[in-house]
Amino acid sequence: MSIRMPFTPLHLGPGIALKAGLGDRFSLLAFVLAQVAMDLEPLIGLLSGAPILHGITHTYPAALVIGLAVAVITPPLGRPILRRWNRELTYYRLDRLVRPAILARGPVMLGALSGTLSHVALDSLMHADMQPLSPWSSANGWLGAIPMSALFWGCVLSGVLGAAVWLLRSWFERPGGRHA
Template identity: 80%
Template sequence: MPFTPLHLGPGMALKAGLGERFSLLAFGLAQVAMDLEPLMGLLTDAPILHGITHTYLAALVIGLMVAVITPPLGRPVLRRWHQELRYYRLDWLVQSERWTPAPLLLGALSGTLSHVALDSLMHADLQPLAPWSAANSWLGVIPLSALFWGCVLSGGVGALGWIVQRWAIQRHSSRAVK
């Protein structure tokens, strides 16, 4: 994947399906954390871009670290997002700013593990099961175009689903007040 944006599609679908039980912010930060190694490899002209961080074992460790750092890193991002929503009178899209462990862990771990899974489909330098195996049996299982469009469509459908949910919640709560 050309860095993080396409990886966010499945995360948006998970957000739409799980709502408050899933942290999209932790998922997004996990995507960025996973792509630090390939970025450094590109900058230093390394022969292997997807090394140790692109294994399931390292993804678990990185996911746990992201779950811990999401509240302090994510709080200013979320506050700014909420300011923008309120400025454009989209208050009904504002979500809770409380941080609980389960959504953070689910978002961060699903972010890192899905990152390895998606990258395994297209990058020959991945060894997702290292240190136990150097094989990447998922490489080329589906065409790159299907991978690309799957991520794009899951993001679009997820975003639409999340917006419709938020609208329905707001509509229901405003009727209850009347």
């Protein structure tokens, strides 16, 4: 059975776990946008039939640059997303889960950079076309370091457990002062 990590969903598990643990100090929205930004290159490669899907954007130096770019674009893109999120929660009477549309610089930066860097780390474990340390090395020493099933289930379990903790914390926190 071949397990692929297509376009972001499994990458979100560790981000949800980070949100659960770090709370307001971490922007899950920036993390999600970083995951999407990272997978633009493979998407274009798939659509164009490129032989290498995980090229320059899937290196640590490029991940730093992409993370910084995502940190800059997250506030203007994220505020309308958060307003919509909050309207939906309010509509369904889940007011305790509403978050202010405040995107503080520190949490956004942490979310964006951890999103891009973790993306490279996770993809390095499974994609043979990765050269995460390029331009210094063409090697991918992490390829196959853990079984694919362990990678898959680790991402899934971190997401499920993180979501449970995050929702419980959000539900029992006092309203006010929270960030996305």
